[in-house]
Amino acid sequence: MRPIPPAWRIRLAALAAGLAAGLAHPPFGILPGLLGYALLLRLLETEGPRPLRSAFFRAWLAGAGYFAVGVWWITEPFLVDAREQGWMAPFALLLMGGGLALFWGLAGLIQRAFAPRGWRRALVFAGALTFTEYLRGHILTGFPWNLPGETWAAGSAPSQAAALVGAYGLTWITVALAGGAALLFDPVSRRARIITGGVLAGGLVLLYGGGAWRLAHALPVSPTAPLVRLVQADIDQKEKWKPENLDLVFTTYMQLTTQPGPARPDIVVWPEGALPAVIDDLLSPGSPYLWRLTAGLQTGQTLMMGANRVDFGPAGETRYYNSLVALRRSPQGLKPTAIYDKYRLVPFGEFMPLGQLAAKVGFRSLVHMPDDFTPGPKPRPLRVEGLPAVQPLICYEALFPHFAADAAARAGFRPAWILNVSNDAWFGGGSGPWQHLNIAGYRAIEEGLPIARATPTGVTAMIDAYGRHQPGHTLGLGRIGVVDARLPPGLAPTPYSRLGEIIPAIMLLFSAAMASIRRHRQP
Known part of the structure; x- marks a missing residue:
């Protein structure tokens, strides 16, 4: 040789x-x-x-x-x-x-x-x-x-x-x-x-x-803090997007949402793009899914659902958004209380930088929508009725240091927690979802805020303000179930969150x- x-x-x-x-x-x-x-x-x-x-x-x-x-x-x-x-x-x-x-x-x-x-x-x-x-x-x-x-x-x-x-x-x-x-x-x-x-x-x-x-x-978790239920349905990406499976997917999420637990959750979280449909259709008058959602939630509960939604521009053009929608159950029924539209979109995943060329070579179907997503307005924390103020991070947004601090400065107030919904099913069953979890943990450390993280196939976890996820509050890859966890306390603004x-x-x-x-x- x-x-x-x-x-x-x-x-x-x-x-x-x-x-x-x-x-x-x-x-x-x-x-x-x-x-x-x-x-x-x-x-x-x-x-x-x-x-x-x-x-x-x-x-x-x-x-x-x-x-x-x-x-x-x-x-x-x-x-x-x-x-x-x-x-x-x-x-x-x-x-x-x-x-x-x-x-x-x-x-x-x-x-x-x-x-x-x-x-x-x-x-x-x-x-x-x-x-x-x-x-x-x-x-x-x-x-x-x-x-x-x-x-x-x-x-x-x-x-x-x-x-x-x-x-x-x-x-x-x-x-x-x-x-x-x-x-x-x-x-x-x-x-x-x-x-x-x-x-x-x-x-x-x-x-x-x-x-x-x-x-x-480290500060301990208060036993009176809001109880958050993070739902992981473990539905394969290939199966989720088949139109005939919408009812099965919805039923799976509802069964996990309503299953008995140690206490009634104050907040239920479904991950990014949980259902293979736009939420406008699901919540339209006469939709069977609207009354099933209403019946499944208890009065005072809030569902934070990752969803695709549709809107129309000033010229009547159709615009699609990757969103987080907050739905609160009141005695009068189910009402939307807040909407966050994803600001940082994934190139070649949620929009095509070379749209016409990408369509010709078959990239368009990766988006699973008729057209590109539209970025939302510059992020701000959400004030959701009955809940502590929250900063959503949808999937890709959890990669960016100081994202939440910039949003808080823009709004003039700081959230009490961060909610990261992500469709990590795209990453497969290898190291990608675990890497994404680790990256999200750094956003908690940098901001001094807890992160509730929900994904459809793993890894779902409650992360404290020190970036730690406890074994009992984590669902790994390929597991179906829920994480019921009290929301950990936030810390005073960290030097990094203040100085960038x-x-x-x-x-x-x-x-x-x-x-x-x-x-x-x-x-």
Whole structure:
């Protein structure tokens, strides 16, 4: 067998570095994989022809490995109708993973062009990757899935730093510590190596110790808090969208809604797009589903239902919305008390950036509606009759740091909790739903607010303001049932919810300052 040429060994090592960093994320949780950042840093420093181009390509390969682990679930929506769309699945993964990896390639280019020698380069590396990950979360519609700072399991001690610096700030910390391990292999004195190891160890102690202290002072759940029932019907995506199954789907949700529990729920939650129909038809006068809903709910109960709804524009055009509708049962009957229309829509899932072209190649059917969804107005918390104020996050919206805080600032008041309804059936039965759960947990930590999370097939959970979901209040993949949980208390506004990206911006400026020292000293 011929030996692998050195250039290919470097490329394979770069790919392995990204794979290792991706596997450090939940649900795999192989935290030694964080050393993939240290390996990548070393590879970016390897000499050779065309150093900038090589650095870009090596970082791109690492990103390709990272996102291959993180977004392989993108193939699942195409397998719902595998006969018609299955051929698109591998192309979707290649385009998604390879496209997102371009941001890592840019980080490698920045690192190679501006990083100094010595210990400062680890801080520049942290800044370069955090900066490009911030771009990934904002360019076009943004897609901040599995940020490096979200490697730590939400609710763990290290994850609590997100209350101070958010997911982007924690990305900087994570990459600085993990990438800094590369400094231990520098040809320096033993004393310098001991100092480097001590600094890295001290950073980990602060990360774990500070988080442990915060969790040790966690507020308990009040026994008089509102009781929330989260419904998970576990209906396969392929079966749900068959028109003849509407009655079966509805009946399943109603049986779970009305099943006996320890106490009467104050709030019942159905997930995103629970029923394969627009809610306007379900609630129209004379609809059999209207009276069945009314009969199934008790007076004073509120149903928070993820639903598709239809409206008409000023020119009479039909507009479709992915919505959350609050329905309250009163002695007089069932009445809508609030509606939230999803603001951030999923490209190629809820709207087609290349609408006519997408329709020609068959993408349109992924939406399961006659036309694209329309984005709702800029988000604000909802004041729902009889309930604490709530900020809805529909599926994709849970990816975005500071989304709820921006909505609260827009409205002038802060919600008491966050409600995340999501159709994670699109992610299949692998790691995607668990990753989404972990990401949602970071929004709880950042805002200091509990999150009630309902999905049709898993993972459904009640998450406290520290990002923790308790085993007894979680329904995993492929399970049918309900989660009955008291709403955990909210905390005072966290530093991150008040300051936003100011602290991460300071971190980036610090990294830039470390890079500028090298340039300033050059003759």
